[in-house]
Amino acid sequence: MRSFCIWFLVAGLLVLHQDNWFWTDSTLVFGFMPVGLLYHAVISFAAACLWFAAILLIWPSGVDQAASSDDPSQNKNQEAAET
Amino acid sequence: MDRGFGEQFGELIIISGYLLLLLCLGLAASRLFRGTRKDYLLASHSIGPFLLLMSLFGTTMTAFALVGSSGEAFKVGIGVYGMLASSSGIIHSLCFFLIGIKLWSLGRRHGYTTQIQFFRDRLESDRIGLLLFPILVGLVIPYLLIGVIASGTVIQTMTSGAFPELFATSNPATSGGVPNWLGSLATCLVVLIYVFFGGMRGTAWANAFQTIVFMVLGILAFHVIATQLGGEATLLENLRKVTSAVPENKLTRMEMSKMRFFTYLLVPLSVGMFPHLFQHWLTARSAGSFKLPVVAHPIFIMIVWVPCVLIGIWATSSLIPEKPPLPSNPNAILPFLVKTQTGPLLGGLLAAGILAAIMSSLDSQFLCLGTIFSNDMVTHYYGREKVSDRGQILLARIFIVAIVAITYLLSLFPQRGVFNLGVWCFSGFASLFPLVFAALYWKRLSKAGAYAAILTTIIVWSVLFFLSDFGANREYAVVIGWGGMTYETMPVATIFLCSLVAMIVVSLCSKPPSEQTVAKFFSVSSPLQGGLQMEGKSPTIEES
Incomplete structure (x- = not known):
């Protein structure tokens, strides 16, 4: 369920990225920030929040252990690298 | 026309000082070199979260991030942020999360150094390397050329007037500046030296340092240019005054195709296949090292791109002085504004910031191509067991020198459309x-x-x-x-x-x-x- 929620939100963020609603809006927020630019800056911030949630909720478990569980018989590259 | 020494040579001295500082950093990193191939190419998998963040960000933010973003905003308006920056904030982190961590884990487990090694194993095909090799190299070379040419342009623009007789040109914006070929040569030599001696560790250190430099100086440029153009008492008043003078078409995306904007979303997926990023991913100390880059990357993009896009649209405003005239090349907009709106000290520092963004990508790409040549071609086909560890390092270094030389020579030919190739x-x-x-x-x-x-x-x-x-x-x-x-x-x-x-x-x-x-x-x-x-x-x- 956690995975589904995160990937659903990522897809949602990609949909929100196509902001047709501010396409021709030249409003200056706070008197200096074009609303279309502010919207996409918020998208960047939302992306950071979403990826923070992703590492909290769906961080792949056991990757470090798997990375160190080497099988030398399968692996000539490793031998060469360690020479 | 008499000019003070500082005014005439200020930018040149600061740029030279910055390049020397980078050399020292690369040489300092080389003192930690353990003498093994794995240490030279992958920093012995010792890179922690902060250095990984800075090196990944510095590598993905090319000359285009500072010079190109402001130039594109000058041409097409604010839409460039959504098209290139916010999309990258989502997709780059997605690639780090889905592709980077898994490739790191497989690379650690099976001892990979390059993408080609991974694909050879996964696809059970030795010849896939022969097919991928020219494609990866062919796609990286124009990318390298963009950096080398941009560095020459920036140095020439920023040092204009330093040598009015020696380097006179017909263009007043560049006349008297260090010529392109010399600026590009100096940049290539500095990057070559710290990559040659420092390897991946030197590259990571230099990337981290340069990323900090271009982020801090980018924000400083934003503040100074706003103050100079606005002429009001506070930053907020200046921002309001300058932005309100921007034409409406630059404040919106009315001239941009919605479908082109949408399909541009696919472009940042390139990060998943960049060979130099593959090599950077493998330097991580642990999977946990990826957490900070995954989260902070979109924020860092925002910190760099929003000011640059605003500076780009300000260049279209009625507040820009008529003389000297704006350069015809959009990619020269940022260096031009920095040169004309700031003093020699700040101008020199900001030029160093722009060079930092350029060089932090060049170093990884040079190192990566050297690695691919030596690892996937020579050593692989000649026989890994026949080449010692030190021999492999020597081969990588020889190829790095060769690639830098070839890229530099290519940059000397007219490259009218090289930015379009990006x-x-x-x-x-x-x-x-x-x-x-x-x-x-x-x-x-x-x-x-x-x-x-x-x-x-x-x-x-x-x-x-x-x-x-x-x-x-x-x-x-x-x-x-x-x-x-x-x-x-x-x-x-x-x-x-x-x-x-x-x-x-x-x-x-x-x-x-x-x-x-x-x-x-x-x-x-x-x-x-x-x-x-x-x-x-x-x-x-x-x-x-």
Whole structure:
């Protein structure tokens, strides 16, 4: 369920990225920030929040252990690298 | 015309000082060199979260991030942020999370240094390296050229007037400046020296330092230019005054095609296939080192791009002085504003910041190409057991010198459309994204399917590149008719789709990979048991 929620939100963020609603809006927020630019800056911030949630909720478990569980018989590259 | 020493040579002295500082940093990093190939190429997998963040960000933010973003905003307005920056904030982190962590884990487990090693093993094909090698190198070279040429342009613009008689030109914006060929040469030599001696550790250190430099100085440039153009008492008043003088078409995306904007989303997927990022991912100390880059990358992009886009649109405002006239080349807008709106000290520092952004990408690309040449071609075919560890380091260094020399020589030829080539390079890498994704998540990906994907990418890319007048037509788009309407799409959408379809169809119609390979890359103990999981199941698309 956690995975589904995160990937659903990522897809949602990609949909929100196509902001047709501010396409021709030249409003200056706070008197200096074009609303279309502010919207996409918020998208960047939302992306950071979403990826923070992703590492909290769906961080792949056991990757470090798997990375160190080497099988030398399968692996000539490793031998060469360690020479 | 008498000018003070500081005014005449200020920028030049600061730029020279900055380049010397970088050399010292690279040489300091080389003192920690352990003498092994793994240390030279992968910093012995010792890079922690902060250095990984800075080196990944510094590497992905090329000359285009500072110079190109302001130039594009000057031409097309604020839409450039959504098209290139916010999309990258989502997609780059997605690639780090889905591709980077898994490749790091597989690389650690099986001792990979380059992408080609991984694909040779995963696809059970030695010859896949021969096919991928020219493609990866061919797509990286124009990317390198952009950096080398941009560095020459920046140095010439920023030092204009320093040598009015020695380096006089017809263009007042560059006359008397250190010529392009000399600026590019100095940049190449500095990067070469710290990469040559420092290897991946020197590159990571230099990237971290340079990323801090260009972020801090970028914000400083934003503040100073706003103050100079606005002339009011506070920053907020200046921002309001300058932005309100910008034409309406630059404050919106009214001149931008919605479908092109949408299909541009595919371009940042190129990060998943960049060979230099693969090598950076492998330097991570642990999987946990990826957490900070995944989260902070979109914020860092925002910190760099928002000020640059605003500076770009300000250059279209009525507050820009008529003299000296704005440069015709949009990529010279930022250096020009820095030069004309700030003093020599700040101008020199800001020039160093722009060079920092350029060099932090060049170093990784030089190192990566040197690694690919020595590792995947010479050592692989000559026989790894016949070349000692030190011999492999020497080979990598020789190839790095050769690549720097070739890139520099290529940069001396007229490169009218080289900046236009950037998006074509990214499109090529992005169209190979299905291959790396399937290699990690789809057990059924076969050798034939991979060949089909690569060959389709080359063929469709070449046809569209030809139709775009070899990249010279910047407005080239693939027009699609649907329901009586026509839609302009970025070429990457067509190439990506063709590559994806060819890979799936041919994989399903050909012999699947051996059980041994599937077990090696998708077994229970393999690192491919995380990231893209649905309800705790295997992350692979096809269940075993």
